[in-house]
Amino acid sequence: MKNVFFIKIIIPAILIIVLFVVSFSVVFIPMVERGLMDRKKEMIKELTNSAWSVIDEYYQEIERGNLTEEAAKAMAINRIEFIRYGDEAKDYFWLTNMVPEMIMHPYRKDLNGKDISDYTDPQGTRLFSEAVKVVRESGDGYIDYYWQWKDDSTRIVPKLSYVRAFEPWEWIVGTGIYIEDVKEDIKAIIGRLIYITLLLVVVISIIIFYIARQSLIIERKRVIAEEELKQERLKYKMLVEASTESTMMWLDGHLHYFNEPIINMTGYSGDELLEKKINELFIVPGKHIEKQLQDIGESLNVEATMLTKTGKEVPVVLNISGIEINNTPGLIIIVKEATRQLIRDKSSQMLQEEIRNSLLLMHLPVKQFVLEPAYINMERTLQDAADLMNRKQADLIFVTNSATEVIGVLHKNAFLQASLNNLNADETKVYQVMRSPVTYINDSALLFEALLLMEKESVDCLPVMSIRRKTLGFIKMHDLLPANHNASLLLIKKIEQAELVDQLQSLNDKLPGILSLMLSSDSCCRNIVQISTAVSDAITRRVIELAVERIGQPPVNFAFIALGSDGRGEQTLKTDQDNAIVYENDSSEDTREYFLSLAELVNTWLNDIGYEYCKGKVMANNPKWTQPVSKWKDYFAEWVENSDPESILDSSIFFDLRYVYGEKSLVNELKDEINRITDAKAVFYKHLAHSVHRTKAVSFSEKQETLDLKKAMLPVVGFARVYALKHNIRETNTIFRLKSIISLGKINQSFIEEIIYSYEYLLFLRFRHQMKSILSNKTPDNLLLLEELKDIEKAAVKSSLFVIAELYTQLGFDFEVRM
DSSP: OHHHHIIIIIHHHHHHHHHHHHHIIIIIHHHHHHHHHHHHHHHHHHHHHHHHHHHHHHHHHHHTTSSOHHHHHHHHHHHHHTOOBSTTSOBOOEEEESSOBEEEOSSOGGGTTSBOTTOOOTTOOOHHHHHHHHHHHHSEEEEEEEEEETTEEEEEEEEEEEEEEEGGGTEEEEEEEEHHHHHHHHHHHHHHHHHHHHHHHHHHHHHHHHHHHHHHHHHHHHHHHHHHHHHHHHHHHHHHHHOSSEEEEEETTEEEEEOHHHHHHHOOOHHHHHTOOHHHHEEBTTBOHHHHTTTOOSOEEEEEEEEOTTSOEEEEEEEEEEEEETTEEEEEEEEEEGGGOSSOOOHHHHHHHHHHHHHHHHTSBGGGGOBOOOEEETTSBHHHHHHHHHHHTOSEEEEEOTTOOEEEEEETHHHHHHHHTTOOTTTOBGGGTOBOSOOOEETTSBHHHHHHHHHHHTOSEEEEEOTTSOEEEEEEHHHHGGGTTOHHHHHHHHHHHOOSHHHHHHHHTTHHHHHHHHHHTTOOHHHHHHHHHHHHHHHHHHHHHHHHHHHOOOSSOEEEEEOHHHHTTOOOSSOBOOEEEEEOSOOOHHHHHHHHHHHHHHHHHHHHHTOBOOTTOOSTTSGGGEEEHHHHHHHHHHHHHTOOTTTHHHHGGGGGOEEEEEOHHHHHHHHHHHHHHHHTOHHHHHHHHHHHHTSOOOOOOTTOSEEEHHHHHHHHHHHHHHHHHHTTOOOOSHHHHHHHHHHHTSSOHHHHHHHHHHHHHHHHHHHHHHHHHHHTTOOOOSEEEGGGSOHHHHHHHHHHHHHHHHHHHHHHHHHOOOO
16 A cells, blocks of 8 residues: 555655756746846847937037037037946946047046057957947947956956947947846846745645645545445345345445345345346335335335245335445345234334324414413512412512513522522512513414423523513423424424534425425414424524524624515415515625625525525515615615505515514614604505505406415405504514404404405415425425315305405505505
């Protein structure tokens, strides 16, 4: 293993580093040197051209008659003699004529005016004659020679000069660079490059060493895992072969091991069995066996028919257990002939009955379990509270102020906490240890909702309030324990613990099965809707929590709100997303970008789980619907102020907003604002009622093939919304809104109760229709086939639609609406 690792990993890594260093030395460094020299040559060329331009400037003055030739030449010589450049301002220009004679040299004044045609450098180069030759041939060019170092006549170094002829005066102007300077620049650059290269080599070496080390560790683990897999498979193989009953082991859909009894039962040889698929050996009535065996977590007994080699069909019972070997799912199947079973396995039926009983209990309303309340004044002592609890045999008492208003609750565990804090029961006042504000549960809530809230609040008893916000009493955990293992409650608990979106998708897929069982057990349709909403809320909350973990904590408090059917808590199995985000007033762009990013992630994950995108884009990822609370107040003010029957239809779903996650006070603040602005605009209710009136009632005819249940129910939704907003009813659920309308005493109670019955019946049909579609692998919709209804159901539908049509008359009477 080490030799292979060295050849495949270490040697290629070393070769890469060597190739990199060689390429740098042979290719890159020479390329840098050439580039720098070319730039230096271009520089002295441009500088010489600048000096040439100075001479030409004075020549032009002669042409214009402003100077004589002698004066112009003298001024040009004087000007160029004092031009300096370079880091030390010691680089210069010189002038000769074509003889050549030195016209001007700033540092070798001893040459000025002399014939320099025979002047040579230490290497024997007649540099000035060479300059004349170059300019006569091409007008300009470069010459190499040795010259003194700037103004230091004792130091002779290589130099490169550029020369150019000024033809009118037969002058040559030149300047040069010292090769030593260029070499120093190149040396500095190469030094930096070598440092960077060495640093890169070190970093690359460290990375390669790390990768190599990790690869070696992984390789060792792979060898160990292969050995463990080998041992595990050997263990299962021995288990299968040692079994006295007909036993088989399947891994990833393929048969791997079997024993002699199964060969005797099927009549196949060992090689023939290995070629068989599971559905070629067994048939489960009414089901595809491969689908039946998916996601098996515990042992399962399945009645089946075994197909032998001779074609004989043998009734058998399959005892199936799920296994996993090296992350590969598998099955151990023990095959028994059905005739050998004297007693049929009733475990499936018993389990179904157990779940059914649990559902019936769990989905009862809280109000059936309310215990009589006890009250104590906030100024009484803790000892007085203990005495009252003992007399009343209560686990919770309500704390009131002088006006008998409930301001807190006192749980029995408060006494233990007071003792731990060394508080004197005779001196400590009740208000010092009470829990406030009070967390109530509505009396119309279901038991499973109460259990969830108790778990969240870490209490074993909970105050109960009526729909009119009156304190009724409390419920105890002990009374609810028989329902504590209910399927829907367990589903929500698993949702709260999920760490992956895929897990949430899988859990959401279990909801139709639970609701189907509730439908078959004649559970109240309202309870079914509450379960569906509770699961939807739990998934949404968990998705938001996972999204916050992904992108970081929010910069300010926010609330995620549901709208439309979700806001009303009336989601069915065919639903899409309607949601938004409201956050604290913060105008910074960073805050806005954070919440839009959060919304995009939440909406995407909800869509992946099964809650489809809203076709109208009324979702939080739409920048229009993720806004600070002040902007939302502006929205509602505009909708109310500029309302008309046609446009208000588009904004009506926003008046069904419901808190789902985050800072609840933001939602309460928004609802307070809605109540304030609607109270001040009476015409708004009239327009809202008119918009409901414009929605045509769905009629019933024996000739029609389908009935759109969603459209049939819309008038009830609009009717309840109008009266809820008119009378400041904060409930968003249609049924709860209608029940609150009854308590107002302004509309005939029997009429509202008939609307509730009709609405719930259509809702039941809608759920049942969508459930059938899902269980038949069809896409659920709202179009009910009338031919599927029994005659009595058709009569009930017809009666329900007639009752719903009557609400138009009530709206017209109360809000003076006419078509």
